[in-house]
Amino acid sequence: MLNVYFGDMPDAIYNTALYFRNVYQDAWITDSMSREIILDVDKSTVVSANLIESPVLGPISPVMLSGGVKTLLLIKHDKKQVFNASTCGDNCAKWILQLAEKRKLVINLHHVMDFGPDDFKIKVLNSGVIAHNMSELIRESIPYL
Amino acid sequence: MVGSYNVRVSRRRGVSFRFTIRRNITVVRGDSGTGKTTLFEMVSDHMREGAKSGVTIQCDHPCVALVDMDWENQLAGMKNSIVFVDEGLQAIRSDEFARAVKHSGNYFVLFTREVLANLPYSVDEIYHIKTSGRYHTLVPLYKHDDTHRYYEQLRAKPKRDFDLLVTEDSKAGFQFFDARFKESDVSVLSAGTNSKVLEWLDRHKGDHVFVIADGAAFGPYADRVLALQHIHRDTMAVCLPESFEWLLLESGLIKSDVVREVLADPSAHVDSEEHESWEQYFTDVLRTQSAGTPFAYRKGELADAYKVAKNADKVMALIACRNIR
Numbered sequence: 001m002l003n004v005y006f007g008d009m010p011d012a013i014y015n016t017a018l019y020f021r022n023v024y025q026d027a028w029i030t031d032s033m034s035r036e037i038i039l040d041v042d043k044s045t046v047v048s049a050n051l052i053e054s055p056v057l058g059p060i061s062p063v064m065l066s067g068g069v070k071t072l073l074l075i076k077h078d079k080k081q082v083f084n085a086s087t088c089g090d091n092c093a094k095w096i097l098q099l100a101e102k103r104k105l106v107i108n109l110h111h112v113m114d115f116g117p118d119d120f121k122i123k124v125l126n127s128g129v130i131a132h133n134m135s136e137l138i139r140e141s142i143p144y145l
Numbered sequence: 146m147v148g149s150y151n152v153r154v155s156r157r158r159g160v161s162f163r164f165t166i167r168r169n170i171t172v173v174r175g176d177s178g179t180g181k182t183t184l185f186e187m188v189s190d191h192m193r194e195g196a197k198s199g200v201t202i203q204c205d206h207p208c209v210a211l212v213d214m215d216w217e218n219q220l221a222g223m224k225n226s227i228v229f230v231d232e233g234l235q236a237i238r239s240d241e242f243a244r245a246v247k248h249s250g251n252y253f254v255l256f257t258r259e260v261l262a263n264l265p266y267s268v269d270e271i272y273h274i275k276t277s278g279r280y281h282t283l284v285p286l287y288k289h290d291d292t293h294r295y296y297e298q299l300r301a302k303p304k305r306d307f308d309l310l311v312t313e314d315s316k317a318g319f320q321f322f323d324a325r326f327k328e329s330d331v332s333v334l335s336a337g338t339n340s341k342v343l344e345w346l347d348r349h350k351g352d353h354v355f356v357i358a359d360g361a362a363f364g365p366y367a368d369r370v371l372a373l374q375h376i377h378r379d380t381m382a383v384c385l386p387e388s389f390e391w392l393l394l395e396s397g398l399i400k401s402d403v404v405r406e407v408l409a410d411p412s413a414h415v416d417s418e419e420h421e422s423w424e425q426y427f428t429d430v431l432r433t434q435s436a437g438t439p440f441a442y443r444k445g446e447l448a449d450a451y452k453v454a455k456n457a458d459k460v461m462a463l464i465a466c467r468n469i470r
Contacts, residue, residue, distance in 0.1 A: 015233040017182070042178040056180070056276065058159060067232065068177025086258045087232055089176035110238065111258040112369055135376045138369045139350075142343045145260045 002100035004137075005082070005108050005125040006144035012082040012108035013074070019081075020070040021063050026050070028077045029062050037076075037095055041069050068092045075099055075107065086110040112141045146206070146225050146252055149412035153203040154187050162187075162274075164283035166227055169417035170246065170266040171254045172364060173283060175273025180281050181256045184274070185210060185231045206252075217245065224250045232257045247421035262340060265422035266364035268295060268385050287367060292464050293360070293386040297371055304379045305353050306468040307331055311346075313339040313358040317447040318389035322357070324452040325461065331355075331468065339363055346373060346381075353380045355469050360385030361424035384464050387411075388424040390431040393442070393451065396459040401434045 005012075013019045026049030028034055035046045042065055044054040054060050065073075068088040072095050075083055085096060085107040093115045099105055106125070115122065115134060122131045124140040131137040146169070155161035162184050173181055189210035190198040202208050207226040213219045216236060220228070228251045236242045237255060243263040246253050255261070272283040289295045310326060312319045315335040323333045336345035339358055343366055346354065356370065363370075363385055374383045386392050394404050407414050407430055411423055420426040428444065435442045439450040450456060461470055 014235045017233060041176075044178075056160065056279065057183070066178040067182055087177075089174070089178075089258075091176040091178070111260055112372070114372065133376075134372060138343075138372055139347045141369070142347055145262070 001104060001121055001123060002097060003104060003106040003123045003125050005106065006112075006141050007110065007126070009082065009084075009108040012084055014084045014108075016071040016074055016083050016087045017067050020074055023078065024062055024070075024073065025077070028073050031077075033076065034073055037072050038065065038069055041072070041089075041091055041095070042066050072096070072099070075105065079103075082106050082108055084108050084110065085113065088113065090114040111145065112138050146250055146417045147413065147415065150205055150227065150252075151203075152208060152227065154184060154191075154200065154208070156187060156200045158199070159279045160187070160281070161279055162281045162283075164272075166252055166254065167412050168267060168270050168415070168423065169249065169252050169421070170264055170270060170364075171252070171283075172261070172266055172271045173254060173256050173274065174258045174271065175286065179274040179276060181274060182231065184281070185229055185256055188229045217241065220245050220249075220251075227252045227254060229254045230256065232259075237261070238263070248418055250418050252417065260365050262365045264365070265362035265424065267387075267423065268360045268363050268367040271364055271367065287371060289385070292466055293384050294464075294466065295360070295367070295371055295374075295383055295385050297375065303353065303382050303467065307355040307382070308353045309334060309349060310355045310357065310469065311336050311342070311349075312389075313337075313342055313363075314389065316444050317442070318357075320447040321389070321451055321457070321460070324447075325457050329468075339366060342366060343369055343373075346370070351380075355382050355384065355466075357384045357386075357464065359388040359424050361387045361391070361427070362422045382466060384466075386464060388427050390424070390427040390442070392460050392463055393440075394427060394431055394434075395463055396456075398440055398451070398456055398459060399431065399434050399438075404430065404434050 029049045038044050038046055044052045046052050052060050071083055071087045072092055086109050093113050119132050126144045129140050131140050149165055149167040151165050153163045187200045188208050189212055191200040191202050192209045209226050209228055211228055211230045238259050268287055271286045273286050274281050275284040287295050287297055310331050310333045312335050315337055319335040326333050336342045370383055374381045415423055415426045431442045441448055
């Protein structure tokens with residue numbers, strides 16, 4: 001299930017792009033789900049662990065992926081850390097929900113990400129309340145953002 | 146710093162950004178993968194090496210990137226510049242950063258999805274990047290109709306009359322609407338401040354609510370309030386004119402060449418060192434231009450002249466919608 005902590009979280013990795021640059025592994029890039037994420041969010045195709053073809057930037061290395069993609073790859077592969085997911089746009093939300101389907105996933109948010117019109121189950125760690133839709137999630141965020 | 150500025154940032158390797166900066170604080174957010182980091186890095190490269198970076202920047206003022214963890218010292222050396230700040234700077238939500246931005250001689254472009262409740266940024270100055278081939282521009286995230294009702298995707302269409310009108314302030318703005326709707330079925334309440342509008346909406350779930358707040362400083366709350374409007378579009382409408390004082394100026398009640406000039410192009414008159422937001426500026430203009438007349442403006446007590454029906458009609462015409470006239 002997805003767990004969200006709103007607001008300042010000292011142990012969370014805030015600058016995910018900087019952290020990614022120093023920790024990512026080749027296998028993170030060529031993993032099948034990673035390829036889907038990179039294609040969906042950055043509209044880019046993974047050629048190899050060190051080469052991604054971007055329609056705007058041309059051939060790029062993984063460090064030039066978007067901040068949101070880097071955070072998603074960190075969430076998927078670096079399970080010991082909590083990451084600042086406010087580096088992700090709303091187009092990353094469905095991937096965060098998918099990554100949370102099979103494990104307890106904790107993310108830190110400094111804004112309310114749009115998780116879409118369908119019902120979901122997101123636990124707001126600040127209050128312990130489970131939000132089932134965006135209206136509830138927005139209301140739960142009020143004291144903390 | 147005064148004015149609005151066209152900015153063009155480009156490089157031969159396939160990317161060009163063109164946009165206009167209109168106020169002291171611009172916020173850029175939106176989907177991932179749209180080019181925010183690329184824009185920031187191009188500005189940073191140009192700041193380091195100028196034309197020898199391979200990046201070209203065309204703008205009447207220097208465009209610089211805040212890159213150091215020692216940002217306070219870096220900022221202290223900047224004046225009359227457009228300062229770009231990337232999302233990795235954790236200090237962006239600190240009170241120290243907010244103090245450095247307000248009343249600054251610089252304009253700021255902030256790449257962040259943070260709420261930034263301590264910065265008075267406008268709902269009109271929240272952008273996302275739109276791409277067409279190699280060309281990118283900044284497009285406002287929120288649109289509005291001609292009665293200042295804001296939306297992100299779909300226009301809200303409340304199907305029932307409103308029971309409650311909530312204002313963000315508890316002074317002149319509240320007094321105006323309270324007087325206006327005294328004899329009607331609409332109850333007028335105050336949230337107290339713009340930061341309390343969300344809490345107020347939470348306490349009034351299920352009510353038919355018309356929200357009126359000052360758009361010029363409502364940026365931190367716009368995403369959640371407008372998201373609630375979208376979810377509850379049958380029962381909630383959100384109206385965000387620049388400010389209540391702007392409504393009074395725009396109504397034509399204060400006849401003055403200064404008012405006309407200011408309203409025609411506020412960017413050309415608001416000095417970011419003197420006014421942290423356009424809301425503050427419009428309050429000053431209203432106060433000075435109405436002094437000595439029956440419309441003399443004081444925030445704490447609204448002059449009776451504004452409450453006279455034919456005068457109030459002119460203000461209400463700017464935001465009229467079902468049963469709010």
